Amino acid sequence: MTSLVTKVKTKMFIFAHRRARTMLDGEFGSVFRGRSLDFDDLRAYVPGDEVRDIDWKATARVGSPLVKRYAAVRKQTVLLLADTGRNMAAVSRGGEPKKEIVLMALGVVGYLAHRHGDQVSLVSGDASSSETVPPRGGEGHLELILRRVDDAVGLDAGPSDLTAQLAHVARTVARRSLMFIVADEAAVGEEDASLLRRLAAQHEILWFTVRDAELAGAAAPRRSYDVADGGYLLSLLAEGGEVAEDYRRLVEERSSRRARILTGLGIVEAHADSVEDVLPALFRLLERHRRAR
Amino acid sequence: MDLIFAWLLIPGAIALAGALVLVVRRRRTGEEAVPVAHGDRLASLPSYQRLVRRQRLWLTVVVLSALVLAGALLFAAARPALTSSQRPEQRSRDIILCLDTSGSMSRADAAIVDVFASMVRDFRGERIGMTIFDASGVQVFPLTDDYSYIEDQLARARDAFDRRSADPAFFEGTREGRGTSLIGDGLASCVQNFPRLDTERRSRSVIFSTDNYLAGTPVFALPEAADLAKAKGVRVFALNPADFGPRTTNEEALELRAAAESTGGQYFPLRSTTAARSIIDQIQASEATATQGSARGLVADRPDVPLGVALVAGAFLALGLWRVRS
Structure with missing residues (x-):
């Protein structure tokens, strides 16, 4: 019996060929209002990320947009x-x-x-x-x-x-x-x-x-x-x-x-x-x- | 009302029931119905409910008229028919009117023909022939059951007897023997005039009208002729116009009576008013067994009612199928 999660993942993978899969993650991440202020690390910007999360200084240094990642204080x-x-x-x-x-x-x-x-x-x-x-x-x-x-x-x-x-x-x-x-x-x-x-x-x-x-x-x-x-x-x-x-x-x-x-x-x-x-x-x-x- | 192929109803009803089961089954299993949710979106609409009621009505019409159509056709296929058995009364009685036309009878002949005519009116089914004789017998008409013809012939005979000069051809051939009034010969020729005398068993009677005044030398004496008749099974009913009763005394009359009765027949003086009626009764009472024809079945198909019903049901079916939407 195929795992139901695998089926979902497969579909998402196919969808990702048309849009960046990470986009969905970005969209999902922005759903939560409450975010911790503890800065974790930087990662590349993906469409869907909050513009206000972009680290403009780091972006200027690297030459491509980077967003700040925060560690969640509490589990949602x-x-x-x-x-x-x-x-x-x-x-x-x-x-x-x-x-x-x-x-x-x-x-x-x-x-x-x-x-x-x-x-x-x-x-x-x-x-x-x-x-x-x-x-x-x-x-x-x-x-x-x-x-x-x-x-x-x-x-x-x-x-x-x-x-x-x-x-x-x-x-x-x-x-x-x-x-x-x-x-x-x-x-x-x-x-x-x-x-x-x-x-x-x-x-x-x-x-x-x-x-x-x-x-x-x-x-x-x-x-x-x-x-x-x-x-x-x-x-x-x-x-x-x-x-x-x-x-x-x-x-x-x-x-x-x-x-x-x-x-x-x-x-x-x-x-x-x-x-x-x-x-x-x-x-x-x-x-x-x-x-x- | 009978059904010729009544057995057809049973396989027909089974086939009909089978077809019904098949239709219901096909409805159940046929095209897969799709489960849908919130059917009230459609089912609650008054306009939809109205259409469903109409659809149900026409479906009922279709189903009922199809059933009625099938039933009516099945009934028609079983051949409804009116059957009756008929026993055609074959009156196998043969009667020959045997008339002495000698001079001594000339005054009585017309009256005798009248008696004959009144008898003929009472006969139904019997075959009647007529022979006249004087010195020799001549057949006026052969045995027939064509009564209008018989009446025509008797009318002609009556005219001829009324005025002999008017129709001399009627008596043609009656004077060929030796002498006149050859009574025995006349009776013998009347007896011999029955067809298939030896081969076919029928009730045969001669109504023999004579005064028995012999004038000549006959080949058959009257008792001999009576014996012949008896041997052939022919009964002789004698009608004597010269007997003025009540007591028969003269010799000729007695001889005639003896001759008639020896054959199983009877003797009647013509004056007797009951003569015609009782002769007929006597003859008709004879040999009932031989008169029964074999029973014949008659079948008349009556498909009009079931086919009419089928036609109406078919019309309703067509109307229903036109109105039902599927």
Whole structure:
């Protein structure tokens, strides 16, 4: 059985051929606000590094940009949050199982955190139960986390409930951390909004949306059923006309509502339709998060 | 209503059930349905629910009309038919009207033809022939069951008897023997006029109208002719216009009666008003066994109702398939 972390690393390596891999590291490193003032050493500048970290004197001496590296005073914690209900076993807009995309996103962020020397923890679960994997470092720990998610998600898993996971974090996690929330296109309700408001005060939050399969229009799968209740959906009735129009309006309304709530709380969001989308989307997410500050 | 190939219903029903199972199975396993999340995005739309209701309705129409179509076609394939068995009444009775046209009978002949005509009206199915004789017998018409023809012939005979001069050809050939009123010869020739007398078993009767006043030398005396008739199984019913009853006394009448009764027939004075009716009853009571034809089955296919239903169901199916979107 191939390691899930290896799979993530492979993808990141391929991505690195198009953009400098270190760029991702640079982006990730800039996510944290709190940095120690203990100067460690100098290294070459990579795009994505904070401009204010550039050691201009050293740069002038060497002739190429150098940035100062600081030793972290305390270990950061990256809290991965994922819904492992059966919604995640469904198909994404790109036609892949949403679970693959979730695993990729969690893996990339977890691996970046690992390389950054941070600890990674996981809160996952469905409507019936939530569980926590306590923060620890190392690739083996990341592998465990990914495997936990991989095993939990399935068509026979419990119903999805992201609100329960948010509430679980609010209840149990005391330490300030970087929260990476992987969600799908579930409607963000009032309860979610207030929980997020409460969590955003404590944590740094990144929101990653795995977009669900289209149910109307030409891109919709011909035969589909809802994982929530097993009911068949007749997408062929919604290829066009009034239904497709109503559907489009409803989806639009939901995503704009989500965006409004998240933006209001200063949470940056990115979305992916397929595994291929994950790295560029994450890159954009980190970039925007840095800019948003 | 019977089904000729009723057994076809069983394999047909099995095939139909098998096809249904196959269709359901194919729906289940065929094109893999994709699991999707948040189906409420579509399912909660009122416009979608309306379309689903319409789709369900037309699907029901399609399924029901397909079932009705298949059932009706299966029923039609089993050949619904009205079967009935008919026992055609073959009245194998042959009757020859045997009429003495000698001078002594001339006044009575027309009345006798009337009696004959009234008898013929009561016969149905019997074959009737007519022979007249004086010195020799002449066949007026052979045995036939064409009653309108018989009535025509009797009408012609009646006209001829009314005015002998009007139709002399009618009596052509009756005077060829030695003498006139050769009663025995007349009866013998009437008996011999039955076709296939020796080979075919039928009920044969001669209605023999004569006064038995002999004038000449016949080849057959009356008792001899009666014996011939008896030997051939022909019954002789005698009608005597010269018997004024109630008690028959004259010798000729007695001889005629004896001759008739010796063959198993009967003797009637013509004056007797019941004569015609009772002769008919007697003849019709004879030999019922020989009259039954063999039963014949009649089959009339009645596919119109199931095929009509199939046509209507087919129309609904076409309409449904047109309306259902798949």
